[in-house]
Amino acid sequence: MEPLTVMMPARNAETTVAAAIRSVTRGLPRDGRILVLDDASDDSTAEVVRGLARRDRRIGLLGSAGSRLGVAAAATALLDAVETPLVARMDADDISFPWRFRSQFALLDRHHLDCAFSPLIFVGPGRFAVEPQPLLSAGPESLGLELVLNCAVAHPTMTGYRAAILDVGGYRSVPSEDWDLWMRLSLNGARLGRTSLPALAYRRHSGQTSAQSEWKASLGRDTAIAEVHRDLCRAVLGEQSHRDHGAYAALAGPGAAPEQVAAAERLIDDVAAQASRFPLAQRLSLAVTAHGVRLLLRKRYPVSPSGISRTR
Known part of the structure; x- marks a missing residue:
């Protein structure tokens, strides 16, 4: 597959960002990169990322010029900074599974997709709370139908072509920038699909925006x-x-x-x-x-x- 950059926005993630980055590097192709955007954190998030970057040149850090961007603007800044044909999304408090990119690359290639997604496993709130999403695949036509009911694919599991996202105008500043983007991609004729193999552990907590x-x-x-x-x-x-x-x-x-x-x-x-x-x-x-x-x-x-x- 073509070169890939994993886009990771981070704000006040000093306790989780290192584990998130290391989990990505375990399955990242040799020519892949991780680009972390520190969104005006009040803690040592940037210092943690810099320390990892000194030991692994695949890791890069992007700042937000001291002002908080928010979810949609941070996603746009990352997308603008990426130079590779393929992009993936990852949150700074999640854990990517080692087989994520291998399985998603296979799905992209086999079905000529523009974006591939995977189920995830919810973790929390609470130490022992674990809930997997249904481990069911979806193709471009069936996924379009699911998207009219809800945001049927998880943003942090996305791997796809940057050009397809830019072709619909990228992210918009709306409450659910991911659902909005997936629907616009489908309307534009982009081919979206979901594998049945889970790609990451997604931390749930009461402070999340969607809660x-x-x-x-x-x-x-x-x-x-x-x-x-x-x-x-x-x-x-x-x-x-x-x-x-x-x-x-x-x-x-x-x-x-x-x-x-x-x-x-x-x-x-x-x-x-x-x-x-x-x-x-x-x-x-x-x-x-x-x-x-x-x-x-x-x-x-x-x-x-x-x-x-x-x-x-």
């Missing part, structure tokens, strides 16, 4: 992602079959109106009905995703005996 209620509310209100979601629904389900009445708002977070919740239920039905078109593994993945999203939707929006959502 905050304010973030969840802002995601549901975001009109830019909602527009991309609407376009992808029409692309993968057809102009006539897709009935959009605000399904995105209910799928993305709290605060949706009853008619939007009903639209989300219909969209789940429409996606689930497509599962029979695909090989067994992808069919199972679509069914698991549709079922999981439906359970989450009903937990978020409980219904009364009359069938009217009680939660707004």
Whole structure:
């Protein structure tokens, strides 16, 4: 495969960044690189990375000029600084498995993909909390359907072609920059796929952005992602079959109106009905995703005996 750079944003990650980097180097190709962006950390993150870089010239450090960039801008800065055709994403508190790149390169090559993803294993909160994602593969068509229900692939597992990401404008400053990017890639004709082999251990903790209620509310209100979601629904389900009445708002977070919740239920039905078109593994993945999203939707929006959502 062509040369690869692993992009790793880091903020106040002095206790985890060394383990994250070492886990990447175990499976990194000889011509691969790791580029860490220190996003105005208040701790010794940069010093830890510099120490590792002195012993391994594959490791590089990028600063943020003293001002905090945030998730989307940090991802953009890394993407702009990379010079290799292939890029991968890694968080500074996760652990990459040694076989990650070998399995993802094989998937990219075998199916002529633009981006490859893998399942991950959630670790935490708590020392003994371990939860694997479903170990099911997905191809470009089935993954497009999964993406209209949720962010079906994990950002830190992405390995793909930089040119494909740049071709859709790269990252945007929206609450879920990864889901937004995957949907725009699919709309642009990029081929995305997921292997069934897990690629990394993903640390979960209460301080993560995606765990905050304010973030969840802002995601549901975001009109830019909602527009991309609407376009992808029409692309993968057809102009006539897709009935959009605000399904995105209910799928993305709290605060949706009853008619939007009903639209989300219909969209789940429409996606689930497509599962029979695909090989067994992808069919199972679509069914698991549709079922999981439906359970989450009903937990978020409980219904009364009359069938009217009680939660707004």
